[in-house]
Amino acid sequence: MNKIVLLTATALGACLWGCGNPQTVTVTVTNPLDAERTGEMIEVPAAQVFQSLNLPDTAHIIVCNAQAQEIPYQLTHDGKLIFPVSVSAKGTEAYTIRQGTPAETDTVAYGRHYPERLDDIAWENDRAAYRAYGPALQQKGEQAYGYDVFTKNTDRLVVEDRYAMELDTAAWAKINALRKAGKKQEADELVRQISYHVDHGNGMDCYAVGPTLGGGTSALMPDSAIVYPYCYKEYEILDNGPLRFTVKLTFNPLVIGNDSDVVETRIIRLDKGSQLNQTTVTYANLSQPTPVAGGIVLHAANAEGYAHNAQEGYIAYADPTTEPQSDNGIVYVGAVFPDTAVQTKVQLFDKPAGDALGHVLGICTYRPGDTFTYYWGSGWSKYGFDTDESWTDYLKAYAKQVRHPLQVTVK
Structure with missing residues (x-):
């Protein structure tokens, strides 16, 4: 280490x-x-x-x-x-x-904007790594509303190297040349060698987001219907290590009821040693109290793998990864809510969206001029969490801590 x-x-x-x-x-x-x-x-x-x-x-x-x-x-x-x-x-x-x-x-908490990968904002600490999708992806028409999760099993920073490998122009030129020459097997093998969807010894991208809230994204829910935010419009990195990464994301206007210009702003921070990101959300130009949720997508391969408890302040899910039959482990995803008035529940789609069945949600009330603060993040079965119970125990303990903060005095 x-x-x-x-x-x-x-x-x-x-x-x-x-x-x-x-x-x-x-x-x-x-x-x-x-x-x-x-x-x-x-x-x-x-x-x-x-x-x-x-x-x-x-x-x-x-x-x-x-x-x-x-x-x-x-x-x-x-x-x-x-x-x-x-x-x-x-x-x-x-x-x-x-x-x-x-x-x-x-430096153990770091992130940056990746214009070379469709405006991703990706960040990590010594425990986990995450991604938020940007405007270049939205312009392509891809529906990816939620946060993505990168697994890792090392305290070293690895995301920068993953992007460099995945986007290696020389490697892709060779791959395209092999395909043009009809050498598909050789081309596919080279793709595997550079892909961050393959575990090269320190983790991978094996989490599916799609048209969902992904790994813990917030969304307003007027009349119980999720109003999905799309990709961020603007970003500002506020802190970049060594112990804390903080980014501010601003989104395009939403229509919420009679309000046609509701602008969401998120401040996301990840500290050394934490599996979870603290996120503070505000909605400008919202005129009425409105339910707001932090949600986690449920996938068909583990339809019953969720847990939630409003009294203890958490939601959790054991995600089977994009290839459940492979040796990719389990991606544990969860969220914690300081608000003791939170409601938790499962809300399924009218019909599945691909292999996504719906969400497990933590729902609070957002009041105009206020903030919505919650915590979301992930663990991996190959890095410290060997059972579903070990993950929910972590979330329960985390919820207790944010509801009973350390008392600090300075003299």
Whole structure:
């Protein structure tokens, strides 16, 4: 496994000295739950930290835990200082921050726009990888409304290499030449060698989206009917590692009831160590409270492989992958809802859309001027989740955490 923080002996010595230095800020973190919380990301106001240390916001700082060990951090686009913490059940931990040069930190949360692949936005962390489809795909007429899931079984960043391999122009020139020469078998074999739909040792794209909400997309539901958003219109990457990736997506106007210019905006963020993306959704120009859902597509090969529980705040599905007969494992997909008034249910299509039967949904009420925040994401049976129950247990624990956040004070 890659080291996330690389500490030299000098840097470690500096941290040991700095954590006892009076010129420090103390961040106290209390866990209200009776379960240990490990590697959870917290946020503190960066301006408060720099002001307390009498430092400009361009100064370098070091964060240490109670054992005087330096830990990685990131300054985010919205003025937060974030870093991972571990707190025992019903426990309290103290972290200190001081001026100093931080140790080198590997980037473990990263994404970008891929204009060379029809405007995909793809991103990943050390646990999972995702994709949102863009305007170039929409212009082709392909119906792909939802989020896509890329499986991975490594903490290394792999998506960039997958796209480079899949879109290798020299390889495709050779493939086309072989096909033109009637050498279909050789051409097909070369396609397999470069395709990200084939597992080359670190995961693959084996998840089907189509005209559905895919792996957790949000949608308004006036009169119980899903109004599908299409591909994003505009994007802005707000944070790009080392610990958090954040992207803002803006969509084309929708017609919702009597409102003909409803514009959806999503802010999606993925942190180190998390299977799930936090997503905050707003709808401009919506005049009335309207149901809004986060949904997961159900496929025919595992029609009963879902679970949902409104009281515990989650929906889940064990997706059989695009080729259930192959050794692609199971893609576990789920969503978590902080809103305790969420309703969960299965809603089937009037008739199947290909092999898609419908969705498992978590439904809340969106009120004009408000926000809808929920969490969605995935796991893989070849990377830490060996049963359906292990995945639902993860979602249940995650829901408890977002409904009972860590209590953070800064002094």
